[in-house]
Amino acid sequence: MAMNLAPGNGRRKRGRAPMAEINVTPFVDVMLVLLIIFMVTAPLLVTGVPVDLPESRANALEQDQEPVQISIDQQGVIYLDDEEMSRDGLAARLDEIAKNQNAEDPRQIMLRGDKTLDYGLMMGVMGELNRAGLNRVSLVTTGSSE
Secondary structure, eight states: OOOOOOOSSSSSSSSSOOSOOOOOOOHHHHHHHHHHHHHGGGGGOOOOOOOOOOOEEEOOOOOSOOOOEEETTTTEEEEEETEOHHHHHHHHHHHHHHHHHHSSSSSEEEEEEOOOOHHHHEEEEEHHHHHHHHOOOOEEEOOOOO
8 A cells, every 4th residue: 555645746635725815804894994984084174264154045056166265253353265364464365366367267255254243344355355356256154954
């Protein structure tokens, strides 16, 4: 009786065969955890000046280019994008924006004002926008709770 004991002869008879497929379960687990993290943190990433906006039932507007954001907080401080400025500084910057805009596609202005603000302050800022020739003004509100 002869036995063949040479190494590497044929397949292994005991145990499982080597797996030739990639196990994607850990990858899917990591992706689901990242998805949950991003879903939780995305609403917390509010950019700009914290303003308590009034509610409205109007739909959101579609836009082609990045709008200019003007915000007025509860104390009446005016911000152009995230930069704090006086009313005189705002008038100069609005004139500069009006000069640099495209005549066929004027810049959209997003005006955000705290709901407790004096009506005259909002009208003063809107008057500066009109004087500069920036007439595409949108008043930003939050969605209605209804």
